[in-house]
Amino acid sequence: MAGGKRTTARHQHNHPPPPPPNPSPNRGRGVADPPPASDDSPSSKRMLAFHFLRALARIHSTTPAPRRPRTIRRAAYSSMARAASPRRAWTQALLLRRARSRGVAVVGSSRRAVLLRRRVSASAPPPMLRASAGATSAAAPPVQGPPPRQAGEPARADALRRIVPGGAGMEYCSLLDETADYVLHLRAQVQLMQSLVDLFSPPNPTSN
Amino acid sequence: MSSGRRSSRTRRAGSSSLSSSTSRSISEDQISELLSKLQALLPESQARNGGAHRGSAARVLQDTCSYIRSLHQEVDNLSETLAELLASADVTSDQAAVIRSLLM
Numbered sequence: 093m094a095g096g097k098r099t100t101a102r103h104q105h106n107h108p109p110p111p112p113p114n115p116s117p118n119r120g121r122g123v124a125d126p127p128p129a130s131d132d133s134p135s136s137k138r139m140l141a142f143h144f145l146r147a148l149a150r151i152h153s154t155t156p157a158p159r160r161p162r163t164i165r166r167a168a169y170s171s172m173a174r175a176a177s178p179r180r181a182w183t184q185a186l187l188l189r190r191a192r193s194r195g196v197a198v199v200g201s202s203r204r205a206v207l208l209r210r211r212v213s214a215s216a217p218p219p220m221l222r223a224s225a226g227a228t229s230a231a232a233p234p235v236q237g238p239p240p241r242q243a244g245e246p247a248r249a250d251a252l253r254r255i256v257p258g259g260a261g262m263e264y265c266s267l268l269d270e271t272a273d274y275v276l277h278l279r280a281q282v283q284l285m286q287s288l289v290d291l292f293s294p295p296n297p298t299s300n
Numbered sequence: 301m302s303s304g305r306r307s308s309r310t311r312r313a314g315s316s317s318l319s320s321s322t323s324r325s326i327s328e329d330q331i332s333e334l335l336s337k338l339q340a341l342l343p344e345s346q347a348r349n350g351g352a353h354r355g356s357a358a359r360v361l362q363d364t365c366s367y368i369r370s371l372h373q374e375v376d377n378l379s380e381t382l383a384e385l386l387a388s389a390d391v392t393s394d395q396a397a398v399i400r401s402l403l404m
Binding site for chain 1: 331338
């Protein structure tokens with residue numbers, strides 16, 4: 093499917109549809125079976141490859157050469173977030189960061205913020221989203237103080253809250269669960285990019 | 301690196317409204333299970349087995365932070381490499397077939 097058609101995804105990015113209530117992000121045409129869970133399953137890898145390759149094709153045709161490394165890095169994280177479960181806090185944080193950095197219209201961003209807030213309110217709400225709803229800040233929203241440390245929680249948990257997207261203000265158990273899911277998808281993204289680099293490298297022994 | 305204790309209070313109370321003993325026991329079981337899950341994801345988990353429970357928790361978190369930072373660095377490096385390769389490479393039929401296999 094992807095080899096034949098080369099349609100630009102600008103229209104899709106201008107008006108991204110709200111994700112369906114079920115956790116399977118079944119948007120691609122070629123993807124028929126929904127991923128069972130947000131784990132390292134083949135269908136999750138397929139969704140990851142689909143989103144990232146589509147972004148790479150768009151970057152290859154539209155982005156000027158000096159800006160490509162940064163744009164590819166951003167596309168890597170947004171592809172990760174799209175391929176994963178939309179109910180995860182780290183995916184919502186990454187997509188919100190992505191939307192804010194692209195300068196999405198106020199109506200769109202407010203709608204997305206409302207959707208994110210409604211979804212996050214089912215579990216523990218991170219203060220970052222609440223702060224973003226009040227005032228529109230820069231790429232890095234003001235991080236409020238971490239919650240009171242739980243009994244037996246190491247001091248290293250604060251460092252983990254800083255490097256996991258959406259981790260600021262998260263409770264310890266949720267932080268551990270989000271971190272495990274984030275590491276899984278981050279590792280899958282690195283493996284995908286490494287396989288693409290091996291594919292495009294000039295000294296390719298298999299092409300001989 | 302902030303190693304001091306900061307007991308700042310958030311406006312909203314935690315979602316755990318159960319009794320303290322039940323909440324502690326459930327949380328401890330969940331924490332140990334989540335820490336084991338995290339440790340299984342780390343590449344150096346096989347080399348470091350053993351140690352005290354609290355020390356193990358701090359070490360798992362430290363290794364997780366290092367692992368996430370290394371993965372972030374790899375994404376940065378691979379992004380630069382992919383940008384260079386996209387500028388120079390032309391997609392051949394074999395490469396298109398591999399890309400198609402990635403999507404199928």
